[in-house]
Amino acid sequence: MKLAIQVNEGPYQHQASDSAYHFTKAALEKGHEVFRVFFYHDGVLNSTRLTTPPQDDRHIVNRWTELAEQHDLDLVVCVAAAQRRGIVDDGEAERNGKDATNIAPKFRISGLGQLVEAAIQSDRLVVFGD
C-alpha cells in the first residue's frame, strides 16, 4: 500500500510526532511505500536542526532525518506554516531576508499542494495531530 502521512504537531510538546514516526517506520519495515510525510501546523518544527534534547531522551528531529536517509523518504515542510514559525532553508532565507537557516537534512520546504497531491496519489492518508 502507498501511504501519505501528515504530522500536525511539533516535537516533544505532543506525542503526535512520536506516533507518526513509529507508524511510518513500521509501515516501511512491512514493505509499504511511504509516498510522503507532510509536516503542517506546528508539525513544521520537527524539521529544525538546532534542537539539542537531553542525552537520555530521544532525538526526534535526527530520528526523522535518519529514517529518510535509510528509506529515501520525502519529508515535506509546509512553506506557509514554516514562515509563521521560523523554519528556514536557503531559498526561504534569501526570499525573506533572513540571516540564518535552521532546516535539518532531508527535509524540504514546499507548498500545501504537496499535501493534496500526496492524498491523491496515496492509497491512505494517515493524520497525526493534537
Next chain:
Amino acid sequence: MKLAIQVNEGPYQHQASDSAYHFTKAALEKGHEVFRVFFYHDGVLNSTRLTTPPQDDRHIVNRWTELAEQHDLDLVVCVAAAQRRGIVDDGEAERNGKDATNIAPKFRISGLGQLVEAAIQSDRLVVFGD
C-alpha cells in the same frame, strides 16, 4: 503591582501568546511593573527571529521585541525547553555545537530558576497556556 507572566505556547498555533501580549501591554499601560515574562514549553518559540508571517497578519515575535524595547522588559526563554525545540543564542550555539542562532532581539535564554524567582519576587503570577 509587580507581575510575573508565564507563556506556555508558541505563536500562531494557540492564542495564549496573543493573550499574554495584550495582557502584558495593558498592565504596563496602567503603570504596573512587569518583573519578567517567562517563556516555557512551546512558549520558547515566541523568541525566534526567523519568522515571516503573512503581511496581513500580526508579527507576534516582533511585537514582543518592540514591547520589550519600549518598556525595558525582561523576556526570558527557558534553556531546557529551548534546547528541545531548537531556540539558540550565541552561548547555546557554542555550547551545543550549533552552526546558527535564531533568537530574536531582547530575548535571553536562562534557567528555570528565573521562573521560580519571578514568582517569588512578584505580587502575582499570571499563566497563559493551552
Next chain:
Amino acid sequence: MADLYTVNKSPFEKNSLEAVIRFSTEGAAILMLEDGVYGATKGTVVESMITGAENKKFYALGSDLKARGIAEDRVIDGVELVDYAGFVDLVEANEKVQAWL
C-alpha cells in the same frame, strides 16, 4: 480577598469551566477568555453551570467574544464584559490568579 480563575477552553471541548466552578471558593472571580468565552453564551446545554453557580462572579473578555461573533445580547445575564485593562484590574483586585487551562 478571593482568587481570580482564568478559563480559556470551550466548555464543549474540555471540562475546565466545570472544574473551576467546582474547585473555586466563595467569592471567586472567574474570567473566560479565548475559546473559554463560548461558556458565556446563552442557550447552550452548559449554560446552567454558570446560571446555577452561587457566590461566584463571572467575567468574559469582550474582544474574544467579538472575534467569535458573539453579540452582547447573547451573553448570559450577570456575566460582566471586560477588556484587557479590566483583566489587569481583576488580577490586582484578587489575591492571586489560578489558570485552569
Next chain:
Amino acid sequence: MADLYTVNKSPFEKNSLEAVIRFSTEGAAILMLEDGVYGATKGTVVESMITGAENKKFYALGSDLKARGIAEDRVIDGVELVDYAGFVDLVEANEKVQAWL
C-alpha cells in the same frame, strides 16, 4: 470495507471517543492511541461507551498502555491490543483512516 478511526485523546479530557462512536458506521475499527488509551481501561465512568457500542471493534496501542502503567488485565474485555505493525495492518485492512483528534 469499513473505516479505521483513530482517537488520541483521553475520554475525560475531550469528547473524541464519544464522537467517534456516535459518528462511525457499522463495522468500524476504532484505534485508541496516545492518551486515547485511557478510554480502554476498565472501571471508569466512561467504560460503557465501549462496552455498550454495537457493531464496532476496538483496538488499543500496547506500547501507549504500557507507558501509562495500564496492565493488560485492566483493559476492557474485547479491546484488542496492537503494536505499530498491527496499526499499519489496520490501516491497510480498512478503506480509509479518519483521525478524530
Next chain:
Amino acid sequence: MSEVKNFMYLNRRAPYGTIYAWESLEVVLIGAAFDQKVSLMFVDDGVYQLVKGSDTSTSDMKNFMPTYRTLGDYGVRHMYVDQASLAARGLTADDLIQVEWEDWETEEEIDNIVEVVDADSVAKLMSESDVVFSF
C-alpha cells in the same frame, strides 16, 4: 492525475483559540487547483467556524471568516453542519454564514451550500468520502 477523489475536511475546532481552522482553510483553498470533489464537515466546536458576525478589530488577529464565504469559488461543493452540535451550542442555521456556489460551465447556481444534517448523515457522508483531512 485523472483520478477524482472525494475529499472530506473534518473541522471540529473553534476558530481563533487555535490556528487549526485557518490553516485547514488554507489547504482547501490550495486544493482547489486539483479538481477533486471537496466537502467540508463541521462537527462539535467546528460549527463555531461558520458563525457570522466575527470582528477581530479589537483582538489584533487576522479575521479569516470572510474567506469561508468564498469557498464556493474554490471548488467546495458541500459544507455540512452537524445539527446536534449546533443545538447543544444554542445555535441554528440562521446564525451561520451562507455560501453561494456556481458552476461556471453550466451556470447552475446554488444560493447556499451550507447544509445542516443529522448524525446519521454525518456518519454516512464521512464514510462515503475517499480521503479525510483532520486538523
Next chain:
Amino acid sequence: MSEVKNFMYLNRRAPYGTIYAWESLEVVLIGAAFDQKVSLMFVDDGVYQLVKGSDTSTSDMKNFMPTYRTLGDYGVRHMYVDQASLAARGLTADDLIQVEWEDWETEEEIDNIVEVVDADSVAKLMSESDVVFSF
C-alpha cells in the same frame, strides 16, 4: 530572598501524551533550591501522572515516572490527589506511587506524602496557597 511563599503546582494533564507533566516536574526540581513551601495538586487527568507501573521501553519515550518518587528530597511536602478524579477513572490510592519524605534536620520521616483529598479540600488548599503554577 527571605520571604517564604506557599507554592502550588496544579497538574491536570495525563503524562506522555503531552510534555506538560514532565516539564512541570522540571520546575519543581529546580524550585527546590529556593526553599519555598511546595505542594503539588493532581486533578482530572493529572491523577494519571502518579499511576505506578509505567514502562516506556517499547515507546522510546523518556520514563520520568521514577522522578516523582524522589520529590520528597526536593522540598515537596505535600502531593494531593483529588478523590473524585481518581474514582471517575476507576483508580484508588493503591494504584498510585508512594513518595517518602524526611526532614534532614529534625529526622522527622513520613512514609508517604501522597494524600487523597475531597473536592472541598482541593478548593481550600488551592485557595490557601500564595502562587499557583499551571502547565
